[in-house]
Amino acid sequence: EIHLFFSFANKYKIENSHGQKVYYAVEYTNFCTRNCCGAYRPFTMRIFDNVGQEVITLKRPLRCSSCCFPCCLQKIEIQAPPGVPIGFVSQTCHPCLPKFTVQNGNREEVLKIIGPFILCSCGADIDFEITSLDEQTVVGKISKHWSGFVRELLTDTDFFRIQFPLDLEVNMKAVMLGACFLIVSLFLLNLVSAGLSGIILQ
Template identity: 65%
Template structure:
């Protein structure tokens, strides 16, 4: 069953530091530990991609991320198709499909066009809108956390947040191994909790993954 730890209102995601990537900038498949609020590992996430796609397309790359439970069983898949990162054309807006069990869609995260803010809509398996996600105008901040607020459909109520955690000057400068936390209502539908986890990975790739042709740029201003 997906997200067996259903009675949770917070997840913490720690991306593992890859030595080869840190030393020479060679992009490797991302790996993450997913923990509960007590620091106990509940899932492990691994990206599946080929060397050429990772290093030529950088943060633009399509990906499949598999979520494994502590017994190594695959319980969730995240699939992102290739699209250019641009808010000028609707065909370039990002989308992520969440599957559980793998092959069975349970929800989607779609990027919304906005001139200043990173905005997303969370949808269920029938593509019905459930929640909204709104980020800050300036996504890159030094020495502070960055919050993406999870909101009701009318965007009047904040029900949670996805936070990119500041990990210190050394780690931020020399690696793209990021830490995130996700807070959501305890009684949120378990499928939507899985979709929120997917939204966190999409945000990581869009705004905090180093591009393939630059090892110095992180984050940036939403354009």
């Protein structure tokens, strides 16, 4: 289980289930891209360990916003160490649900991710279920934690959680982290507001 805390500057603190900081992540993009593309912007996410060494790189290309055409489906590449692809997460075309396919470094399908029909966090967590390829067995989830009405309304901090099987191989855990960042950027953050308020990533 990994916890992610989002700050308005698009920097993330990543903790383990014991509350210990294990990584931090910084999104690299530019002000114009954020304002023009919003949730569909391309980015490079660099994930660092506690001594400042980059250990994972996430690369998301620019894609259009329609999920009705294969060329517009969203995807992200996970590299660990940087420059070495270990997995991919690609959006799957579906008329009603946000769905994704998780692949290993050989582009072999390993897991599926299925989101809810309605993406509303008012009073409850938003859960994206991690399932087997046949979608019959839930093996984990990616969640946006509901932190209460006052905190949701008055603060810029969001809290996300990734849960996956303990026996999942290390590379695939890193890929699931990449999946979380893709889902968060697409569905769980008000990125347009962040861009219009003049926030510049550092």
